[in-house]
Amino acid sequence: MKTNVGIYLYNQAEVLDFAGPFEVFSTASRVKLRIDRDSDAPFSVFTIGEAGQNILAHGGLEVRPTYNFNNHPTINLLIIPGGVVNDEIEKETVIQWIINISSNSEITASVCTGAFLLAKAGLLSGKSATTHWEDVPDFRSMFPDVRVIKNKRWIDEGKIVTSAGISAGIDMSLHLVSRFEGDDLAVKTAKQMEFDWTNI
Amino acid sequence: MKTNVGIYLYNQAEVLDFAGPFEVFSTASRVKLRIDRDSDAPFSVFTIGEAGQNILAHGGLEVRPTYNFNNHPTINLLIIPGGVVNDEIEKETVIQWIINISSNSEITASVCTGAFLLAKAGLLSGKSATTHWEDVPDFRSMFPDVRVIKNKRWIDEGKIVTSAGISAGIDMSLHLVSRFEGDDLAVKTAKQMEFDWTNI
Numbered sequence: 322m323k324t325n326v327g328i329y330l331y332n333q334a335e336v337l338d339f340a341g342p343f344e345v346f347s348t349a350s351r352v353k354l355r356i357d358r359d360s361d362a363p364f365s366v367f368t369i370g371e372a373g374q375n376i377l378a379h380g381g382l383e384v385r386p387t388y389n390f391n392n393h394p395t396i397n398l399l400i401i402p403g404g405v406v407n408d409e410i411e412k413e414t415v416i417q418w419i420i421n422i423s424s425n426s427e428i429t430a431s432v433c434t435g436a437f438l439l440a441k442a443g444l445l446s447g448k449s450a451t452t453h454w455e456d457v458p459d460f461r462s463m464f465p466d467v468r469v470i471k472n473k474r475w476i477d478e479g480k481i482v483t484s485a486g487i488s489a490g491i492d493m494s495l496h497l498v499s500r501f502e503g504d505d506l507a508v509k510t511a512k513q514m515e516f517d518w519t520n521i
Numbered sequence: 522m523k524t525n526v527g528i529y530l531y532n533q534a535e536v537l538d539f540a541g542p543f544e545v546f547s548t549a550s551r552v553k554l555r556i557d558r559d560s561d562a563p564f565s566v567f568t569i570g571e572a573g574q575n576i577l578a579h580g581g582l583e584v585r586p587t588y589n590f591n592n593h594p595t596i597n598l599l600i601i602p603g604g605v606v607n608d609e610i611e612k613e614t615v616i617q618w619i620i621n622i623s624s625n626s627e628i629t630a631s632v633c634t635g636a637f638l639l640a641k642a643g644l645l646s647g648k649s650a651t652t653h654w655e656d657v658p659d660f661r662s663m664f665p666d667v668r669v670i671k672n673k674r675w676i677d678e679g680k681i682v683t684s685a686g687i688s689a690g691i692d693m694s695l696h697l698v699s700r701f702e703g704d705d706l707a708v709k710t711a712k713q714m715e716f717d718w719t720n721i
Contacts, residue, residue, distance in 0.1 A: 335544070336540050336543050336544045336547070337540055337541065337544040337714065340536050340537055340540030340541075340544075340582070341537065341540075343536050343580060343582055344535070344536045344537035344540075344580070344687065347536070347579065347580030347581070348580075348687075366580060366581070367581065368582065375585060379547065380543060380544070380547030380548075380566060381547070381566070381567065381587065382540070382543055382568065382584065383584065383585040383587065384582065384583065384584055384585070385575060385583040385584070385585060387581065387583065453715070454715065455713075485715050486713070486714065486715035487544065487548075487713070487714040487715055487716070488691070488714050488715050488716040488717075489715050491688070513655075513686070513687070514537065514686065514687040514688050515653070515654065515685050515686035515687055515688050515689050516687070516688040517688075517717060517719070519717065
């Protein structure tokens with residue numbers, strides 16, 4: 322069954338935080354189709370903005386989300402990238418959307434400071450999680466009910482997976498490819514991306 | 522002096538090929554400003570499309586280039602990402618633009634199959650270069666006057682720098698940060714991105 326991967330986009334999202342996972346899942350689908358031309362693409366990857374308007378990512382890259390909160394397909398794997406999350410964490414509609422989508426998705430995952438949004442949504446309470454090394458002290462003081470782990474590329478808590486900073490989102494996404502489609506496809510995807518996967 | 526980094530965007534460009542360098546140079550600027558608040562940002566990073574219209578990257582990410590061929594600022598470092606380059610390599614306006622910009626830029630660099638566009642523009646003749654491992658045979662037969670090197674993250678030929686596939690563009694961009702601003706900033710940028718830099 323095809324996995325719908327929905328990546329949330331917002332102003333000041335970190336470019337590699339969303340582009341890394343986007344690259345991993347779209348490459349994984351292409352690699353799978355090459356191995357078996359009769360198969361279906363295992364992943365459908367798309368982006369969602371709150372209102373569907375263009376967003377300006379951190380540093381100024383302008384991206385047009387494919388969908389908005391009201392018209393996106395079912396999401397099996399929700400990915401929340403990091404970036405400057407100060408505005409997002411205060412938006413009730415955004416946090417409530419994450420809660421709603423997460424309650425029906427198979428997996429909700431964050432990259433970098435995206436973990437702050439998952440924590441604000443209550444998804445990390447009592448769980449282990451990770452975030453960008455620089456933000457660990459702030460995270461611990463804001464969310465004392467989360468066990469923050471350092472020096473790991475990602476933490477897999479089953480329905481919730483969090484990754485460390487920026488490029489660690491690529492390692493985590495390869496791990497998620499492995500969970501959905503097996504280790505062989507994840508390894509081949511990393512090779513196609515010429516990425517030195519930290520497979521731990 | 523600030524380095525203007527211009528990244529060419531086109532339909533079917535590979536997402537990580539342009540997002541990786543974008544992330545590196547914008548992060549390097551932020552890291553530098555944190556070290557020395559009185560300094561100027563060392564890099565200004567922007568995107569250019571042929572006509573300035575939105576482009577659909579490989580896999581469907583929709584990006585709006587900031588500039589077009591007729592209104593972009595001076596480019597000191599031109600970056601040509603890879604992707605499905607079949608259409609681009611046949612466009613005389615694109616190849617001529619690369620020739621023109623390259624003749625005035627300090628460095629022209631490619632990621633992955635972007636090397637095919639540099640070769641078509643005649644910039645790699647008699648030089649060493651690299652590209653995605655999978656495309657080496659095609660590259661060699663199309664451009665026999667280029668020495669193709671395998672198993673290197675990037676090849677630095679001074680004014681021309683080429684990188685291997687997809688994620689190798691991040692390694693190459695860190696190398697270019699080092700060339701413009703020194704190794705210390707490149708190392709700190711990699712740490713900020715939590716990227717395991719292949720510094721060879």
